[in-house]
Amino acid sequence: MLFLIGLGLSDEKDITLRGLELASSADLVFLEAYTSKLYKEDLKALEKLIGKKIQRADREFIESSKILLYAHKHNVALLVPGDPMIATTHAELILRAREEKIETKIVHNAGIMNAVLDTGLQFYKFGRTTTISFWEGNYKPTSFYDVIKRNKKMNLHSLCLLDIDIVKNRYMSPNEAIRRLLFIQKQRGDEAVIDEVVVCSRMGSTKQNIIYGKAVELQNLAFGNGLHCLVIPAALHDLEREFLEQFRVKQ
Amino acid sequence: MLFLIGLGLSDEKDITLRGLELASSADLVFLEAYTSKLYKEDLKALEKLIGKKIQRADREFIESSKILLYAHKHNVALLVPGDPMIATTHAELILRAREEKIETKIVHNAGIMNAVLDTGLQFYKFGRTTTISFWEGNYKPTSFYDVIKRNKKMNLHSLCLLDIDIVKNRYMSPNEAIRRLLFIQKQRGDEAVIDEVVVCSRMGSTKQNIIYGKAVELQNLAFGNGLHCLVIPAALHDLEREFLEQFRVKQ
DSSP: OEEEEEOBSSSGGGSBHHHHHHHHHOSEEEEEOSSOOOTTOOHHHHHHHHTSOEEEEOHHHHHTTHHHHHHTTSOEEEEESBOTTSSHHHHHHHHHHHHTTOOEEEEOOOOHHHHGGGGOOOGGGBOOOEEEOOOBTTBOOOHHHHHHHHHHHTTOBEEEEEOEETTTTEEOOHHHHHHHHHHHHHHHTOOSSSOEEEEEESTTSTTOEEEEEEHHHHTTOOOOSSOEEEEEOOSOOHHHHHHHHTTBOOO | OEEEEEOBSSSGGGSBHHHHHHHHHOSEEEEEOSSOOOTTOOHHHHHHHHTSOEEEEOHHHHHTTHHHHHHTTSOEEEEESBOTTSSHHHHHHHHHHHHTTOOEEEEOOOOHHHHGGGGOOOGGGBOOOEEEOOOBTTBOOOHHHHHHHHHHHTTOBEEEEEOEETTTTEEOOHHHHHHHHHHHHHHHTOOSSSOEEEEEESTTSTTOEEEEEEHHHHTTOOOOSSOEEEEEOOSOOHHHHHHHHTTBOOO
């Protein structure tokens, strides 16, 4: 059997009782360590909690479906930071497992789309989510800008995840993301697409921080370590505006 | 202090360790019982787990902010099925609490937007979420249809929540929702907006069920009790198609 178990966003205490029970019942426990990460990953604490040795699973181990060789013979738990079904790679793993007649269980948990609701922006007013990717050599995608622009036109907020390159241990900073967006906006000759921005830092952790202001005001601020994401808000309801004002950047 | 704690979707075992710890530390524990519900709500089991008496909080208790009278003097935990920040009413409660200088803590959990990823439909391909509302007298909204139509035009999936009327103990069935959508489509003279449908039943529970097929095929099927939602998929990626085929309705 294959258990895909979400860990939530902060540390080992974000696991659900169901997830913990299932992980503890597994013969082998792996921690997926490349699509996301816990804010405070303490492998020892997690091992103590589950009562099992935990091995780190890299991209190759998951994507080559090597993990399924184990799942044929054993109960294998794959622990995933956040919600385990956000990353396409895990949906694919579940599908391959079922094709190979391996029984699967999925235990969801809060992911970034949950934590970002702490901005007070309403779930029903979000449009499509996008990822602001690194530019590498000639690979200079701008499609994330188009997603934001289309969402905004329909008066929908945009959740923008920031690119992670685990191999190079690179995490895009909010600053780089905001500057990239302003750059593309200028290139396109647009004006009000990237106006106000909400920078969400270390969401779900005890060090969570939300800052709201004009993109030009925020682009040079220091947001600290950990994972970040942005929300580009569309027109705000009264409650949303009132909520966001709590996070207005200090001048 | 006010603790807003998500319970997840199925039963008492979906609470996180962090949520459980916080609820156990509270002086007063309330269960919000009108925006959503656990698939298998067992108040006794939840009380035993938390080690506290749990009182049910109705709409008036939350929306009149009566709960804050308690939170001024005590540590009050409000347990909420699913993710606690999906419902606007909870965002408003948090805001009012902070205005009254009451310290707040939010513990997220998996909500329907997490569980629905078990369809294999990719998070990044969902557009705006909508709710298919009951029609009452002259109140016959069709705006949910427009949301689906716009999403589909942009090649985005639509998560459609189904209306709940706790007071009348009414839950919209997938059948009613599908027929309503087909009715509006006909009225508008549209054709391919409501074509295929994914019916998601009791998501997050051990009785979870997903059925995929043409709207006309599904409109008369029996989907059982509990909460349901629909997804109206847009064009599918190969992996999404392969994943959904697992759930194809048997002819």
